Amino acid sequence: MTNHQKRLSVPKSWPVERKTDVFTVKAGAGPHGKEGVPLVVLLRDVLGYVDSKKEARYALSEDAILVNGDPINDEQRPIGMFDIVAFPGREEYYRVFPDEGGRLALTEIDAEAAGSRLGKIEGKQQVPGGDTQLTLHDGTNVVVDEEEYSTNDSIVVDNDDKSIVAHFPFEEGALVTAVRGNHGGKIGEIDAIDVTPGSGPNTISVTTDDGGFETIEEYVVVIDENFTGDDDE
Template identity: 30%
Template structure:
């Protein structure tokens, strides 16, 4: 995109870079998994995704995906009054208003579920439950970047982490711990993923 560090600094300083729809002017702004990086003037869009043996890498995405961001629920806390605070993998928090705290029959979501956000409106478009047969991405460990159907998982106990098995399109199976599983769709991924990693 740029030919040297000086040019990169200039683009950042003049507000030519956006992360999740917000202009960023810090050269060392930290990026994390699923962050959307946009260069408005260049009409270039990237999502930070895990690649096998490479770690987190900016992956080109079509313009229509630039407003989509999946967020994994890491914390779910009931507030005073019965409302629920959700904490996500990227540090984002969202307060869910419960209509009747005395009769909590609304199952909003669970820890490990993923909510797909519309970054332009801040609204949730879709929920992907952490469950068997959903499409999932491995975001850590030796099988980093692999993705496919979550065919089984065990809950784990005590100091033993739960183990999940993911089957790729070509039938290969990969195991990883539950914390590295990122549900990304029901029958197929909700966002573009590198084909070679499935």
């Protein structure tokens, strides 16, 4: 199986130039599905910290790079929305956050903010023993013993002990960011949730500082103001 990916066919969320070269690195198996960006792409094309996969492998072998608090040794490890990428030796910490158009970008944060990460609840089911399992947008599973969480809510998970440290319900008045679609990267408050009868997607009306927009439920994520990057400097 090839380790290369044609640039013209990468997901729109990838922060790469599509016409400079024919190929880029293919993401390995892991979280975020096809939307995940290989770690080496962020290190090479976005941050400029390495010039090649070989240099990336060396940095990873030194446990110099953490993703969500864990040292990573695979340069093709997929990185995606709301992941925390940390360089403890440099005292540099970044959150992966969608910018205008929904393209993934790195927002610099402080060490305290890097201790946890945001996750959108995309699934919820009972597991043996009576507990509830939440499945997050990146495929992570979190087991809880409470019923207060709902699909489309967001939670903040501590990177060390994996406990839930905050919960943001999906409801009118909630602060959200659009992560896909024509309004990707825009931030505002939910004005209305229009439940569509049948199997069609629910639509969301969002009020922003410069007006507003409508999109489908799947394309927004509830966030806290601390996760926009504005207050992390």
